[in-house]
Amino acid sequence: MNTIGPIVRVTSAEVHINDIDSYNTIFKVGTKFAKSQRYYDGPTSTGESVIDLRDFHGAHLRRSALQPYFSKQTVRKLEGLVQSKVDLFLTRLTEKLGSTINLSRGFRCVTADIITTYSYERCFEALDHPTFSPDWMIAFEDLIRSANLIVTLPKLVACIDWLFANVISKDLAMMISPNLAHSRDFEDRCKDAVFDQKKRWMAGERNMVTVFEQLFQDDEKKGRKAATDAQLTGEANLMVAAGMDTTGHTLTLAAYNLIKYPSAEKKLLQELKTVMSEPRSEVSEETAQNLPYLQACIKESLRFSLGVAQPLARDVPISTGATILGHKLPPGTTTMNSHYIYHMNPKVFPDPEKWDPERWLVDDTKEMENYFMPFSRGARICIGLNLAWAELSLVLARVVRRFELSYAEDFKDENMEWGAFFIPVTKGLLTVTMKERSE
Numbered sequence: 001m002n003t004i005g006p007i008v009r010v011t012s013a014e015v016h017i018n019d020i021d022s023y024n025t026i027f028k029v030g031t032k033f034a035k036s037q038r039y040y041d042g043p044t045s046t047g048e049s050v051i052d053l054r055d056f057h058g059a060h061l062r063r064s065a066l067q068p069y070f071s072k073q074t075v076r077k078l079e080g081l082v083q084s085k086v087d088l089f090l091t092r093l094t095e096k097l098g099s100t101i102n103l104s105r106g107f108r109c110v111t112a113d114i115i116t117t118y119s120y121e122r123c124f125e126a127l128d129h130p131t132f133s134p135d136w137m138i139a140f141e142d143l144i145r146s147a148n149l150i151v152t153l154p155k156l157v158a159c160i161d162w163l164f165a166n167v168i169s170k171d172l173a174m175m176i177s178p179n180l181a182h183s184r185d186f187e188d189r190c191k192d193a194v195f196d197q198k199k200r201w202m203a204g205e206r207n208m209v210t211v212f213e214q215l216f217q218d219d220e221k222k223g224r225k226a227a228t229d230a231q232l233t234g235e236a237n238l239m240v241a242a243g244m245d246t247t248g249h250t251l252t253l254a255a256y257n258l259i260k261y262p263s264a265e266k267k268l269l270q271e272l273k274t275v276m277s278e279p280r281s282e283v284s285e286e287t288a289q290n291l292p293y294l295q296a297c298i299k300e301s302l303r304f305s306l307g308v309a310q311p312l313a314r315d316v317p318i319s320t321g322a323t324i325l326g327h328k329l330p331p332g333t334t335t336m337n338s339h340y341i342y343h344m345n346p347k348v349f350p351d352p353e354k355w356d357p358e359r360w361l362v363d364d365t366k367e368m369e370n371y372f373m374p375f376s377r378g379a380r381i382c383i384g385l386n387l388a389w390a391e392l393s394l395v396l397a398r399v400v401r402r403f404e405l406s407y408a409e410d411f412k413d414e415n416m417e418w419g420a421f422f423i424p425v426t427k428g429l430l431t432v433t434m435k436e437r438s439e
């Protein structure tokens with residue numbers, strides 16, 4: 001690892017960087033390195049959402065409309081909602097005891113139901129699906145696998161997308177590509193939900209639960225115009241796309257590794273028993289977030305889950321160019337920083353490929369924290385990180401306290417090998433069997 005230097009030019013206009021100080025410069029608050037056009041301008045369903053905004057002022061304005069709904073204080077107030085979905089998840093798991101459970105999808109179902117209920121009051125009821133596999137979720141998995149095609153052949157993808165949206169009927173689409181048809185249904189569901197809320201808001205209703213309220217209106221003080229329909233559609237899609245898989249994947253890695261390392265599971269269980277006397281006990285978010293071993297398991301799972309698997313692309317400022325690691329980079333050069341490279345640095349995380357929560361339980365974690373950026377950093381840091389952390393803490397604590405997990409007979413380790421499709425996508429799924437604990 002790292003035998004070819006900290007900065008490598010891979011094409012005439014792109015460099016890959018492995019240097020934490022450069023990462024911190026490129027991703028700091030107030031940075032002039034914008035999201036790269038090539039990587040954030042594809043024809044995706046989130047195309048008009050905040051994640052694809054490259055201009056600093058526009059992104060700041062959009063973020064300032066969404067961020068208050070995801071602050072630490074607001075997320076604390078959401079605890080009732082999160083706990084109720086976790087309750088339902090545990091009930092569903094109990095109903096499936098004795099059979100093989102698809103936990104990768106089960107985790108995604110719980111995160112999807114939380115974010116859809118909170119974002120636009122229309123729970124997608126993914127947890128009600130008998131095998132945790134609603135059609136739209138399988139379609140979404142397939143759609144994600146086309147992420148690299150969107151970057152390499154954007155015009156072709158845009159063309160196919162346009163045909164499915166404007167020319168091909170729903171019935172025909174279902175015959176040609178059921179997954180594309182289901183993913184369109186999924187996008188329509190997100191869109192309908194947010195449009196319905198906008199209509200009610202315009203008619204004077206003010207007591208709805210929505211994270212989009214500030215986008216329904218102009219904010220003259222801040223100089224922000226109400227979001228267009230295309231922007232609202234993009235945000236509605238993004239909430240589920242960003243909020244479901246990332247957290248679900250991190251939970252999957254936590255469960256996979258806790259089965260793989262029984263001594264870690266035993267320690268976690270011992271810690272959980274100190275605050276949850278019975279297998280069916282609940283735990284508050286505040287208590288869960290103060291359990292050191294649980295938090296170490298979550299951090300270690302985030303270290304592996306990376307947030308975004310593909311290197312994050314940021315362009316050198318057009319006005320000034322930049323010098324990085326002594327190299328003058330022309331304006332517009334794309335810099336690529338991979339979370340994987342930092343999270344797997346063997347000098348900072350010895351034996352980096354080993355999932356080891358203990359590494360986070362030493363006195364001084366400063367160096368590791370500096371190399372740990374699953375939510376990215378700075379002005380474009382993940383908006384949903386407080387919600388993600390609450391979900392991770394509550395789901396993991398309550399599942400592990402209540403159930404003893406084993407790999408299902410059909411599960412193979414290689415299922416957890418992954419590829420980079422913007423987010424990490426595993427080769428297969430985590431399937432398990434569970435027993436309810438008696439004490």
Ligand code: HEM
Binds near residue numbers: 063242375380385
């Ligand atoms: C373990 C869970 C999560 C991880 C690791 C994660 C990671 C990330 C990362 C790395 C980015 C930056 C992407 C980029 O620069 O292109 C990001 C952006 C974003 N995330 Fe998350 N995320 C998680 C959960 C969530 C949740 C629950 C939401 C809830 C809605 C959310 C909403 C967003 C949004 C809106 C952005 C775009 C921010 C912007 O571009 O300014 N994320 N996330």
